[in-house]
Amino acid sequence: MSMHEFIAKIAKGQKASKDLTWDEAKRAMKSLIEGQATPAQIGAFLVAMRVKMESVTELAAFTAAARSYVAPVPTPQDINVVDLPSYAGKQDTFHALAGAAIVAAAAGAAVLMHGYDGIPGRPGQAGVLEALGVPIDLDPKAAGEAVTKQGFAYLDIGLYHPPLYRFLELRRELGVRSVFHPVARLLNPARSRSQVIGLTHPPYFEKTAEALRMLGAPRALVIRGVEGDPELSIAMVTKVLELRDDRITPLTLAPKDVGLNLGTSRDMGGFPPEQRDKEALLLRRVLQNQVQGGARDWVLYNAAMLLYAAGKESSLAACIPRAKRALEDGAAARKLEALGRQPIAAASAG
Numbered sequence: 001m002s003m004h005e006f007i008a009k010i011a012k013g014q015k016a017s018k019d020l021t022w023d024e025a026k027r028a029m030k031s032l033i034e035g036q037a038t039p040a041q042i043g044a045f046l047v048a049m050r051v052k053m054e055s056v057t058e059l060a061a062f063t064a065a066a067r068s069y070v071a072p073v074p075t076p077q078d079i080n081v082v083d084l085p086s087y088a089g090k091q092d093t094f095h096a097l098a099g100a101a102i103v104a105a106a107a108g109a110a111v112l113m114h115g116y117d118g119i120p121g122r123p124g125q126a127g128v129l130e131a132l133g134v135p136i137d138l139d140p141k142a143a144g145e146a147v148t149k150q151g152f153a154y155l156d157i158g159l160y161h162p163p164l165y166r167f168l169e170l171r172r173e174l175g176v177r178s179v180f181h182p183v184a185r186l187l188n189p190a191r192s193r194s195q196v197i198g199l200t201h202p203p204y205f206e207k208t209a210e211a212l213r214m215l216g217a218p219r220a221l222v223i224r225g226v227e228g229d230p231e232l233s234i235a236m237v238t239k240v241l242e243l244r245d246d247r248i249t250p251l252t253l254a255p256k257d258v259g260l261n262l263g264t265s266r267d268m269g270g271f272p273p274e275q276r277d278k279e280a281l282l283l284r285r286v287l288q289n290q291v292q293g294g295a296r297d298w299v300l301y302n303a304a305m306l307l308y309a310a311g312k313e314s315s316l317a318a319c320i321p322r323a324k325r326a327l328e329d330g331a332a333a334r335k336l337e338a339l340g341r342q343p344i345a346a347a348s349a350g
Contacts, residue, residue, distance in 0.1 A: 003028065003037045003045065011048035019052075025061035033069055033163045046170070046178040054179055056207050060214040062179055063186040070161050073190040074144040079110050081147055082309045083192035085185040086115040087157075087168075088200070088228030089122025093268040094295070097231050098125050098132070099283040100302035105151030106335035107303065107326040109310035112147050112190050114155040116168050122227075123273050129154050131280035133340030140189065147190070150339055160189050186211060194309045195220040198230030209241040209248050219244050221309055226268065232305055234263035234298040258304060258317040260297045267294025287332045300324060 001009075006028045009018050020028060028045065031037045037045065054062070075081050082104075086097060101111045117124035126136045136154050138146060143160075146153035158165035164187070167180040182204060185197050195217055197208060202224075209222045220243040225231045232238045232253055240251040255262050271279040285291045286299050303326070304319035313319045326332045 001027065003031050003041045006031075007041060007044050007048055010052050011044065017048075017052045019055040020058050020061075022057050022061045025058045026065040029062045029065035032167065033066065042170075043174065046167075046174065046180075049179050050177070053203060054182070054207070056210040056214060059179075059182060059186070059207060059211040063183050063211065063215060066161070066164055066183050066187060067191075069163065070189070071140075073112065073140045073147075073155065073160070075110075075112075075147055075190050075192075079148060080194060080310055081110045081112050081190050081192040082306055083188045083190060083195040084111050084113040084230060084306070085187070085195075085197060086113055086125045086229055087181060087184050088198065088225075089117070089119040089124050090227055090229070090270055091122055092265075093226055093270045094279050094282060095125050095128045095229075095270075096226075096268065096295075096298045096302055097229055098128050098134075099286050099299040100231075100306060101152055102134075102287060102335055102339065103299060103303035103323050103326050103332045104306035104310070106331040107307055107322045108151070108312055109307050110147050110151045111306055111310075112143065112153055112155060112192065114157055114160065114184075114187070114189055116157050116165070116184065118169060119171065123276070126154065126156065127273075127276050128279050128283065131276050132283060132336060134336075135339075144190065146339075151335070152339060155189055157184055157187075161187065182208065186215070188217075193218045194311070196223065196230045196306065196309050197221070198223045198225030198228055200224065200228040205239070205241065206248075209243050212243055213246060213248065217243060219309070219311075221305070231298075232301050234260070234267055234294055234301055235265050253316065255297065255301060258301065258320050260301055260320070261294070263294035263297060268298055284336065287327070287336050289327045289330070289333070296327075300327070 115124050117126040130136045143153040143155040212220045222241040223230045224239040226233050237252050237254045242249045300323050303323040307319040308316045
């Protein structure tokens with residue numbers, strides 16, 4: 001089938017549209033990535049798929065095809081790297097995930113965060129990490145080395161998968177997300193055995209977990225996260241699907257379940273883009289154990305979630321003391337300092 005035949009199949013209207021098969025979805029993704037589709041066909045396909053909504057099979061097949069164009073980020077097999085995609089950006093809350101990942105790394109986890117910082121009005125993790133002194137322009141090899149040696153790295157999707165990045169950029173023209181946004185979340189650059197994925201759109205909640213299972217993911221947490229990032233809320237319960245050993249288990253998590261006080265939306269309050277330095281200062285003070293209260297608890301809560309995903313303890317509650325120790329004994333502050341000192345090997349360095 002050609003691209004116009006794929007479009008015809010998915011764009012016949014609410015009742016007549018049909019899902020692509022696994023092979024058809026992979027061929028469609030191949031046509032998009034390799035530039036075989038015309039600009040008109042690209043726009044038509046992406047909008048038609050947006051209206052129809054991807055099936056589990058389509059989502060898994062699109063992801064499998066996208067993965068085939070890039071080599072995995074090199075990391076040792078004996079390190080259980082947690083894959084942490086962040087593609088939503090922020091409007092109302094601060095980037096707790098950045099602090100949580102550093103605390104988790106200080107407590108013994110290995111975390112590869114990958115993301116995109118191009119959504120207008122919704123700054124991503126890269127800006128605040130850069131303000132903290134953490135490199136954000138590592139090439140895939142350098143990112144793998146940083147995860148191995150330091151336990152944390154940020155990988156810009158544009159430096160890892162340029163074709164996928166170009167399609168993410170189309171949001172500026174289309175005005176809506178496309179299939180490439182969930183594919184980016186599922187990409188798993190290091191082919192990690194543990195993934196933590198955040199989203200807000202209810203139809204994608206179960207679908208994402210099922211797609212991960214179809215792709216053979218050994219372990220994953222799919223989170224109805226804060227503003228679409230993989231963050232547990234300190235101010236309300238959070239719905240989570242845990243994929244483990246081919247079984248999907250629904251969870252409802254609340255701060256009290258792990259011994260933390262219920263916070264408020266003010267505790268999670270964000271900063272406008274022009275106040276990025278103030279946000280970085282807040283995270284730096286949290287990591288230096290100079291902050292008490294809801295903001296600190298929010299970072300701790302999510303650090304514990306990452307430690308649980310890394311398999312460091314058998315329950316989320318058991319990971320809270322481990323995360324607290326990393327703050328209280330100075331390990332988190334030292335980790336931030338070490339991340340800022342690591343050599344920066346950008347893609348241009350080859």
